[in-house]
Amino acid sequence: MRLEKLPAEMALRLSELECPDFKGTPWVEGKPLSQRRVAIVSSAGLVVRGDPVFRGRDADYRAIPGATQANDLLCSHISINFDRNGFQEDWNVVFPLDRLSELAAERTIGSVATTHYSFMGATDPMQMVDGAREVAGKLKADNVDAVLLTSV
């Protein structure tokens, strides 16, 4: 987002939004992309139709099976201050599963995860730690070794 396109007050609020302080930053290296198994983890409050929607600043997460069809993915993010038209027209704007599948088919990446995950991005990140560690365990059990994080 080019913050200069927003009203000054909103740009300032977004740029000064409280973020957690981390003492260091971890760093994991790995295989070439053509051998990586890639998952999407989104903070867009995505839910599979029929699963419980995010009702507020929930700290848990939802699983999105790789076989989910575009018609069955909903966005229940609590914020209404971001564009939803893009997602309504094309889910890849937020959840680029079709693009990852194409990259796997053309062998740019090794494969695509069996299951993807979504959190509610408006939640205090410190409350997501347990859920994130649980998701990490599930991703590793699926042999995922690369995660594309998408926010809204």
Added chain:
Amino acid sequence: MSALGHYLEEEGLATVAVALIRPQAEHTRPPRALWVPFELGRPIGPPSDPAFQKRVILAAIGMLVEGGGPARIADFPDDDPREMQDPSWNAPIDLYAGAGDAAALADAMQTEALAMAPAYAQSCTRRARSTVGLSGLPPAECSGYIATWLRGQQPASPVAGMSSALALRFAIDDLKAYALEAALAPAGKPSSRQLGDWLWNGTALGAGLQQLRRDCLAGDDERLKTVAAFFVPALRVSPA
């Protein structure tokens, strides 16, 4: 989102975050972040543009095999071409010419929702999908439920396990999605600004939600005051 990068990478998973707000990524310092200049809500860029989207994804996942970290931020260079207005796009419906009191507005909103049904159906067929469904109510019931609130009544929740205030919020989310998906039926590639201008300035739904927001905030029901903040985007709030 950048915090999730820390948590997952600490568990041994290589991550790259597509970041929309650069100062947040700079502060949180995730292992890798690709800042993109697109509007909020569009991390991968323009809808219905697979080639552009693929460039964004390749720029992001390419960082997984590059050095320079940790806490590396790269910038995607290109703007979203869909931010440009499309003059060929026309609104799917143009019924609203202002309404009198809240009851008239409620009536107009329901009439308008019914009139949008063909465009919505056409749009669903073309996209093979709909994002309506958070409340679990069909659009006509969403419209009826919102209209009842707009008329000053306080109906019981029509959704099992959901309070009336929460059902109102999700019914509003669904009806906005219904209208905006109907707006995708006409030919063209409208920008989000075009669609928003139509919804908030040219429909009974937009006017009705502004009115309902004002009514809820002026009342003394704290639950309604809370959910009223989620009816109208901050940039679209009309004072009167």
